[in-house]
Structure formats: structure tokens, C-alpha cells
Amino acid sequence: xxxxxxxxxxxxxxxFLIPSQRCEICEVSKEKYFYLNPLLSTMIYSNYTYGTQAxxxxxxxxxxxxxxxxxxxxxxxxVKDNLERKGPNLSSGQLALTILALGACRNPDESFDSHLAxxxxxxxxxxxxxxEAHNGNPLTNYxxxxxxxxxxxxxxxxxxxxxxxxxxxxxxxxxxxxxQFSVDTGGMAVLALTCVRRSIINGQIKADKENSKxxxxxxxxxxxxxxxxxxxxxxxxxxxxxxxxxxALFVSSNYYNENEWNCPQTQDTVLKEIPRGAFSMxxxxxxxxxxxxxxTYLDVNKDAPCVYDNxxxxxxxxxxxxxxxxxxxxxxxxxxxxxxxxxxxxxxxNGSVFLDVMEEAQKQNxxxxxFTMEExxxxxxxxxxQGLRANNNDRTYWExxxxxxxxxxxxxxxxxxxxxxxEEESFCKIP
Ligand code: B12
Ligand SMILES: *[C@@H]1O[C@H](CO)[C@@H](O)[C@H](O)[C@H]1NC(C)=O
Ligand SMILES: *[C@@H]1O[C@H](CO)[C@@H](O)[C@H](O)[C@H]1NC(C)=O
Ligand SMILES: *[C@@H]1O[C@H](CO)[C@@H](O)[C@H](O)[C@H]1NC(C)=O
Ligand SMILES: *[C@@H]1O[C@H](CO)[C@@H](O)[C@H](O)[C@H]1NC(C)=O
Ligand SMILES: *[C@@H]1O[C@H](CO)[C@@H](O)[C@H](O)[C@H]1NC(C)=O
Ligand SMILES: *[C@@H]1O[C@H](CO)[C@@H](O)[C@H](O)[C@H]1NC(C)=O
Ligand SMILES: *[C@@H]1O[C@H](CO)[C@@H](O)[C@H](O)[C@H]1NC(C)=O
Ligand SMILES: *[C@@H]1O[C@H](CO)[C@@H](O)[C@H](O)[C@H]1NC(C)=O
Numbered sequence: 001x002x003x004x005x006x007x008x009x010x011x012x013x014x015x016f017l018i019p020s021q022r023c024e025i026c027e028v029s030k031e032k033y034f035y036l037n038p039l040l041s042t043m044i045y046s047n048y049t050y051g052t053q054a055x056x057x058x059x060x061x062x063x064x065x066x067x068x069x070x071x072x073x074x075x076x077x078x079v080k081d082n083l084e085r086k087g088p089n090l091s092s093g094q095l096a097l098t099i100l101a102l103g104a105c106r107n108p109d110e111s112f113d114s115h116l117a118x119x120x121x122x123x124x125x126x127x128x129x130x131x132e133a134h135n136g137n138p139l140t141n142y143x144x145x146x147x148x149x150x151x152x153x154x155x156x157x158x159x160x161x162x163x164x165x166x167x168x169x170x171x172x173x174x175x176x177x178x179x180q181f182s183v184d185t186g187g188m189a190v191l192a193l194t195c196v197r198r199s200i201i202n203g204q205i206k207a208d209k210e211n212s213k214x215x216x217x218x219x220x221x222x223x224x225x226x227x228x229x230x231x232x233x234x235x236x237x238x239x240x241x242x243x244x245x246x247x248a249l250f251v252s253s254n255y256y257n258e259n260e261w262n263c264p265q266t267q268d269t270v271l272k273e274i275p276r277g278a279f280s281m282x283x284x285x286x287x288x289x290x291x292x293x294x295x296t297y298l299d300v301n302k303d304a305p306c307v308y309d310n311x312x313x314x315x316x317x318x319x320x321x322x323x324x325x326x327x328x329x330x331x332x333x334x335x336x337x338x339x340x341x342x343x344x345x346x347x348x349x350n351g352s353v354f355l356d357v358m359e360e361a362q363k364q365n366x367x368x369x370x371f372t373m374e375e376x377x378x379x380x381x382x383x384x385x386q387g388l389r390a391n392n393n394d395r396t397y398w399e400x401x402x403x404x405x406x407x408x409x410x411x412x413x414x415x416x417x418x419x420x421x422x423e424e425e426s427f428c429k430i431p
Contacts, residue, residue, distance in 0.1 A: 025250045026263035027294030028271070035271045036292065039285040044071060046282040051377040052094045053282050054078035059101040060286035062306055064293040072306075076102065092123035093144025096151035100297065103155055105306035112302075117157040124148040128163060134393045141392075142174040146188035153195040153205075154300055161207045164196060165214050170221040178399070178406075183229050183237030186222045187244030191297050193219050194251045223248065223255045234266035238408040239278050242270055246291035251298055267292065281413065283377045325351040330418035334361050334369075336385055337425040342368045348416070354400060355380060355411040357422060371424075379412035385424055399425045 028036065043061065048054040058075040066072075079101055083090070090098065099116050106112055127138040127145055138145055145167070152159045168189060175185050193215050199205040200212040226245050229237045236245035249261055270288060279285040290296065328350045334357050335343035346360045361369035370387070373380040382398045383390055390397040400407045400414070401423040407414050416422060 025294040026267055028267065028292050032271065035274055036289065038274050038277075039279055039289050039292075040066070042280055042285040043282050043289075044068075048075075048078045048282070050375045051082070052097050053286075053377045054082060055094070055097040055101040056283050056286040056377065059097065059104055059297075059300070060289045062101070062104045063290045063295040063297070063299055065306065088119075090123075091140050091144060092120065092127055093140055093147040095120050095123055096144070096147035099151045099155055100147075100300055103302045104300040105304055106302065117152065117155050120148060120151060121158050124152065124159065128167065130393075131167070136173065137393055137395055138174065139392065141185070142172070143182070143185045143188050145174075146185065146192040149192040150188070150195055150297060153192065153199055154298075155302055156204075159196075161196070161200070161205070161211045161215075164193070165211065168193060168215075168218055170218055170225065175222075175225075180406075181225050181229060183226055183241035184244045186226050187241065187248035190219055190222050190226070190248035190252055191244075193222070195298055219252055220255045223252050227256060227260055230261065234262060234269040236266065239270070239273055240284060240287070240408060242266060243288035243291040247296040247298075250291070250294070250296050281378060325349040330416070332357055332416050332418070332420045332422055334358070334422045335424070336369060337423060338386065338388060342386075344369070350418070352416055353412055354407070354414045354416060354422060357416055358382075358411060358424070373411070379410045382411055382424070385426070388426055396426065401425060 043057045046053070046057075048057070054075055058072070058079055061068075061072065061075065079098055083098055086094070095116065099120060102116075103112055124145070127140065127148070130139045131137060149159060149164060149168075151157065175182060175189070196205075197212050197215045197219065200207045200209060200215070226236060226248055229241075229245075236242050236249075246263070246266060249256070249263070270292065273279070279288055290299075326349060329347050330350050330352075331345055331347045333343065334346050335341050344361055344364055346357050346364070348356050348360055355373075358369065358371055362371060368386060371385045372383050374383050375381075382400070385398055400411060402414075402416075403421050404423070
């Protein structure tokens with residue numbers, strides 16, 4: 001924790017003079033750095049074959065000030081390769097993440113293509129046009145629209161305050177999936193709106209100062225919704241949204257009371273999940289690390305060179321191996337629900353993941369249990385079952401459940417248990 005270096009008297013004076021500067025950032029202390037080793041090895045020793053993995057990792061490593069030049073060069077190359085390969089086909093949020101990663105504390109000799117910000121403006125406009133044409137549904141989602149605004153705000157892109165005031169009201173349905181507030185989405189929106197608010201206040205963007213008022217209210221409401229999702233053990237939403245939530249709470253400490261959030265408790269719970277392998281996917285590791293080091297995406301600074309003196313530990317072992325399948329077998333109940341429910345019992349090796357179950361069921365009956373998937377930065381994403389495709393414009397997707405509860409991991413990661421009731425449900429996101 002910070003603040004403790006000042007003389008007690010000075011600290012006391014400061015506290016009484018400027019109470020509004022309360023600093024709610026808690027970062028992992030040096031003695032606990034060893035907890036972070038698995039996160040770093042997961043990030044360093046992975047393949048970065050898919051999507052925005054490399055951008056997520058580069059951004060994360062730069063924010064925490066990881067000292068390893070050769071690794072950084074390698075990551076920059078992968079992000080650039082992905083940009084070249086996907087080019088105009090990147091989604092708006094993927095481009096935003098690419099800009100944040102390449103532009104963060106760039107060294108002066110590195111080039112940075114300023115056309116990327118122009119391209120992002122166009123992609124953000126396309127999101128808004130899609131909302132107007134399709135019942136308020138963006139091309140992607142509000143997590144990505146928030147990333148867009150954040151990147152435009154930090155990299156002097158053009159965006160309209162009026163549009164932001166119009167589309168980012170906390171009541172907007174896009175903050176919700178199936179009636180459930182998405183903490184990741186809310187957290188990213190708080191970061192984006194905080195950046196916009198700061199830009200209005202210090203005159204970086206031409207706007208009536210009055211416009212900061214609704215944005216102020218949005219931040220306040222979103223912070224309330226985020227804190228409402230705080231669990232007894234300190235996690236906010238689930239383990240994978242907690243990093244984004246922490247970042248949002250770091251930058252918005254004027255909007256809640258000190259007793260409303262116990263940051264060290266949240267941090268402790270997250271640290272304990274690391275050795276259990278909760279963050280064995282590079283994207284998951286990259287998203288939690290900045291918050292643990294007391295950093296936020298608002299710390300991305302396009303004008304200053306990278307600072308490396310922050311974080312200096314060396315990594316030896318590769319990340320935790322994926323769960324090994326044991327020779328014993330287990331039986332699970334699997335069903336696909338569309339209008340009707342189609343069920344079967346499937347036998348798989350102990351240690352299998354949801355996807356293995358789906359593949360077994362598909363072997364039983366291709367017509368009923370046939371499915372398609374796409375690789376993404378979080379692993380395989382299920383795009384269709386029984387020929388029925390998920391569709392963003394209709395806000396439909398395939399939801400994974402166990403015992404009726406939505407899973408917090410994907411088909412490629414969730415390890416199934418003997419006797420479990422697994423379900424795949426065609427789901428409409430409209431609450
Ligand atoms: C938006 C979103 C969705 C949307 C995606 C479609 C859309 N309209 O955009 C919907 C609601 C459909 C969705 C579904 C699911 N999601 Co989701 N989702 C997100 C969210 C909030 C933002 C993703 C994003 O746009 N990222 C930014 C862009 C730039 O990165 P991207 O990699 O290109 O994004 C794509 C992928 O992330 C993919 N995607 C989204 N969710 C998931 C989940 C998995 C497992 C995979 C493989 C891919 C995937 O869709 C994105 C758009 O194309 C993230 C939050 C986060 N922290 O990342 C959660 C998140 C990625 N989702 C998660 C989960 C668990 C799921 C589900 C498995 C939930 C369930 N029980 O069914 C399902 C996926 C089931 C399936 N069909 O395979 C977890 C993943 C955790 C983990 N360790 O695997 C996250 C981190 C949320 C959380 N805190 O739990 N999701
Ligand atoms: C990396 O990629 C290679 C080939 O594409 C694959 O064989 C290997 O299993 C991958 N490693 C990891 C950790 O994903
Ligand atoms: C730096 O990164 C490289 C991979 O690019 C890795 O082989 C090396 O072990 C890393 N060095 C340290 C000190 O972690
Ligand atoms: C972009 O997507 C279109 C349509 O899906 C595809 O035809 C095209 O080859 C893609 N271009 C690149 C560079 O991936
Ligand atoms: C920036 O936005 C303003 C107002 O929306 C618009 O008038 C101007 O043309 C935009 N500039 C660029 C370069 O897009
Ligand atoms: C960083 O770690 C390396 C190797 O452990 C060490 O040689 C170096 O002095 C450290 N630098 C700082 C600033 O702590
Ligand atoms: C499910 O039912 C709805 C209305 O009851 C119908 O419109 C739709 O076509 C059905 N879908 C399938 C896949 O049978
Ligand atoms: C499956 O493996 C776990 C350990 O990984 C063990 O605790 C459990 O009893 C096994 N179940 C069966 C049915 O073999
Ligand atoms: C798959 O299920 C359908 C519907 O129950 C049935 O008509 C078909 O014969 C089954 N196919 C196989 C190969 O069992």
C-alpha cells in the first residue's frame with residue numbers, strides 16, 4: 001500500500017486538507033510478488049495464435065513495467081502481425097486494444113501509425129449505425145464500445161460527447177446479458193467515462209463543462225451497480241471480472257465510501273485463486289495483473305517512455321499444465337435446449353472439459369448434437385448447435401450451464417464432474 005512513506009504529521013495534514021484525494025489503490029506488496037509468477041509465465045510462454053491475446057498481454061506487461069526487452073519486442077511483433085493479417089476485419093474493440101497496447105509508453109524510436117485512430121473512429125461510428133439500424137444492438141458489445149471510447153480518449157481521437165451521453169446511460173440494455181449486469185462491461189465503461197470526464201474538465205476536448213454532469217451521474221450509478229455485485233469473499237461479479245472491477249473502483253474512489261469496498265480482501269481472494277490455476281489462460285492472466293499491481297488502463301500514457309523500475313522478477317517455470325485426463329471414466333448428463341430439450345448421457349475420461357462432452361455427444365447423434373466453434377482469445381467459442389447460429393443483431397448466443405447455472409468458463413476450460421447436469425441453451429440476451 002502507498003502513502004505510508006510520509007511523516008505521520010504530513011500525512012495527517014494532507015488528509016484533512018484534501019480529503020477528496022482519497023487514494024483507494026491497493027497493490028500487491030513486494031513480499032507477495034511470488035504469487036504473480038504463474039501469471040507471468042502463462043503470459044510469456046504462450047503461443048498467441050489467436051485474436052487479441054498478444055495485445056492483451058503486451059498492454060498488461062507494459063502497464064506493470066515488466067523488464068524484458070526481448071519479450072517486449074516479440075510481443076510488439078505479434079500484435080503488428082495480427083493487425084496486418086486481420087487488417088480491416090478487426091472488430092472495433094480489437095482495434096482499440098491494439099492501439100492501447102502499441103501506443104502505451106511507446107519508446108520514441110518506435111513508429112506508431114496515427115491512421116489507426118482514424119480507423120477506430122470509423123469503426124466506432126459503424127457500431128453506432130448498427131445500433132440505430134438494429135434495435136439498439138451494436139455490431140459487437142458495450143465492453144468493446146467502452147474500449148473504443150477509452151482508446152479514442154487517450155489517443156486524441158475524435159468522438160462526440162453528445163453520442164456518449166446518449167448511448168452510455170446506465171439503463172442501456174447492453175450493460176446486461178440475460179438480465180444480469182455484466183461487471184466486466186460496467187468496469188470498462190467506468191474507465192472510458194472517467195477518461196472522457198477528465199478530458200472535459202481539463203479542457204482537452206472542446207465541450208460544454210455542463211456535459212460532464214450526466215457523465216458524472218453515469219459513473220456514479222455504474223459504480224453502485226459494480227459494488228452491488230461484490231460477493232462475501234471480495235470478488236466482484238466472478239473471478240474473471242474482478243480485475244476490471246478493481247480498475248474501475250481505483251479511478252472512481254470519490255463515488256463510494258471507504259467502508260463500501262475492502263480492496264485488500266478482494267486482492268487476497270484473487271491471489272489465492274492463482275495457484276489453483278484460475279488464470280491459466282493468457283488473456284485471463286493479462287486482465288487480472290494490472291489491477292493486482294495497482295494499475296489501470298487510464299495509466300496508459302502515449303507520450304512517456306516505458307518505466308521499467310516497477311516490476312522486476314524473473315520467471316523460470318512454464319505455466320501450469322492443462323488438467324490431465326485420468327484413466328478412470330465419469331458419466332455426465334448433457335442436454336441441448338432449443339424449443340425442445342434433447343438429452344443424453346455421455347461417458348468421458350475423468351478430467352475432461354465441456355468440449356469433450358460435446359464431441360462425444362456429437363458422435364452419438366450428429367443431427368441433434370452437431371455443433372461449430374471458433375477459436376478466440378478465451379479459447380473455443382461455440383457458434384452453433386444443431387445448425388442454429390448465434391446472432392449479434394438478434395442478441396442470441398449459446399449459453400453453457402451446469403445444474404441450471406451459467407458457467408464462468410468456456411467449453412475448452414471447464415472441467416466436468418461425475419454425475420453433473422450439463423446444458424447448452426439457445427439464449428436470448430434481451431432481459
Ligand atoms: C461480450 C461478452 C460475451 C458475449 C459475446 C458476443 C457479443 N455479443 O459480443 C456473450 C454474451 C455472447 C458471451 C458469452 C459467453 N461468455 Co463472455 N464475455 C463477454 C465480455 C463482456 C466482452 C468480450 C469482448 O468483446 N472482449 C473484447 C474483444 C476485443 O476481445 P475478443 O477476444 O475479440 O472478444 C470476443 C471473445 O471474447 C468472444 N467471447 C466472449 N465471451 C467468451 C467466452 C468464451 C469462453 C470464449 C471462448 C469466447 C468469448 O466474444 C467476443 C466478441 O466476439 C467478456 C469480458 C472480458 N473480460 O473479456 C466476457 C467473458 C469473456 N465471457 C465469459 C464467459 C464465461 C462466457 C460464456 C461461457 C458464458 C456462459 N456460461 O455461457 C459464454 C460463451 C459460451 C459459448 N458460446 O461458447 C468469461 C470468460 C472467462 C473464462 N475464463 O473463460 C468472461 C471473461 C466474462 C466473465 N467475467 O466471466 N460473452
Ligand atoms: C503452440 O502451438 C503448437 C503448434 O501450433 C502446438 O502444438 C502447441 O501445443 C501450442 N502450445 C500451447 C501452449 O498452446
Ligand atoms: C525474457 O523473455 C524471453 C522470451 O522472449 C525469455 O526467454 C527470457 O527467459 C525472459 N527473461 C527473463 C529474465 O524473464
Ligand atoms: C475479411 O472478411 C471477409 C469476409 O468475412 C473475407 O472475405 C476476407 O478475406 C477477410 N479479409 C482478411 C484480410 O482477413
Ligand atoms: C471531428 O468531430 C467534429 C465534430 O463532431 C467534426 O466536425 C470534425 O469534422 C471531425 N474531424 C475529423 C477529422 O473527423
Ligand atoms: C532486476 O533483476 C535482475 C536479475 O534478478 C538484477 O540483476 C537487477 O539488478 C534487478 N534490477 C533492479 C532495478 O532491481
Ligand atoms: C421455437 O418456437 C418459436 C415460437 O414458439 C418459433 O417461432 C421458432 O421457429 C421455434 N424454433 C425452432 C428452432 O423450432
Ligand atoms: C476424478 O479425479 C479426481 C481427481 O482429479 C478424483 O478426486 C475423483 O474421485 C475422480 N472421480 C472418479 C469418478 O474417478
Ligand atoms: C438422431 O436423433 C434423431 C431424432 O431423435 C433420430 O431421428 C435419428 O435417427 C438419430 N440418429 C442416430 C444416428 O441415432
